[in-house]
Amino acid sequence: MGSYSQVEHTRIEDIGFRIYTEDEIRHISLVEVTNDESFNELGHIIPSGLYDLRMGPVPGRTKDICQTCGKTNLRCQGHCGHIELPLPVYNPFFYNVLNKTLRGICCNCHRIQVRAHHVLLLKYQMQLLDAGYGYEALELENILSRSISSPMEATEVAVGIDDKELSQKDAGIVADLMNLKKTLSKYCDKVIRGGTCSPETSTSIIKNLETEVVKSFIKKCYYSDKKRCIFCHQSIVRLTLQNSRFIRSGVNKKEKDKDKDKDKDKDGQTEEVEAEREEREEEGGKWRREI
Known part of the structure; x- marks a missing residue:
């Protein structure tokens, strides 16, 4: 039986x-x-x-x-x-995910605190993992290390903004990124469309690899030891999650002093307006008594 x-x-x-x-x-x-x-x-x-x-x-x-x-x-x-x-x-069930995401983003220029080649690596790794190729997704890290002889500098490359032309330094970075993108894309197409490798049959292995890849990328984004943005070089503003609310912390003293000065100016203006109004009321009262 x-x-x-x-x-x-x-x-x-x-x-x-x-x-x-x-x-x-x-x-x-x-x-x-x-x-x-x-x-x-x-x-x-x-x-x-x-x-x-x-x-x-x-x-x-x-x-x-x-x-x-x-x-x-x-x-x-x-x-x-x-x-x-x-x-x-935003779905309240994913507040922790949002908190982790905001920890890796600059609040001034709104850019994620990670170098561009790491973003390309994550993109094509997830593309291979979605197709079921786990070993080949990990192999992309070796391809990346061979393609980049020296770490790329984290500079802001602005194309078409304020009509600024790219410097030779920025143009070289863009060229390196384009070449890296072609290399990774060509490898992914060869694996997926070429059929030279067999995809992983166990989805649990693929899911575990996806989790590890995402965790590794998020760790690179965290700026716990960074005080300034790697792009705009402004001071990092930290956000903390308390009672389902994101609270801004780590404000510089200069910003606090500016806010205080603004408040003082507003208070001074309001006091002057009130003083003028009281003088007008007194003059109006005197005028009525004389009549």
Whole structure:
């Protein structure tokens, strides 16, 4: 007698989770919630509200029937709805991810604190890992080390901004990056389209490699030991996450003094305005008494 352990396709080896995209949410949604009221004065459910019957009956109301599947609250499993938000809202489940991302970005020039060749390495490594090539993705690090004889300088290369022409130094950096991009792209195309290598069958290995690659990239972005941005050379402003709020910290004394001076100027202007108003009121009172 056979058993399920002998059947290859009945064993679950790996499982992964992800969130729905905007298009997927709209596709599976049966109603768009546009009304902030749920019940009217008679206790009836308001259409397009949070308890719209197209999403299923309300628990405790045995007479209500689902308008989608036609079942009662004991049989209906519920259906999805969605709310169109006027502005982008960050998912609170990913505050830690956002915190890690902001730790590696300059608040002045809004650039990630990592050199350009590391960004190219991450891009093509993730491209190979998505296709299932783990060993080949790690091999890109060796290709990068061979392609770059000396570390690239972290300078701001601005093309077409304020009509500034590139210096010879910046032009050389751009040329090196373009050559590196061609080398990495050619290698990825050879692996994926050429079929010279077989992809990894275990998704758990690929997921672990993706996690390690991303962690390595994030560590390069952190500026815990850096006091200034590697691009604009401005002082680093740190953000701390407290009670689901990002609080600015590490402000320089000069900035604090400037803020204090601004406050003093505002206070001085308000005091002068109040003094002038009091003088006018006194003059008006004297004028009335003389009349």
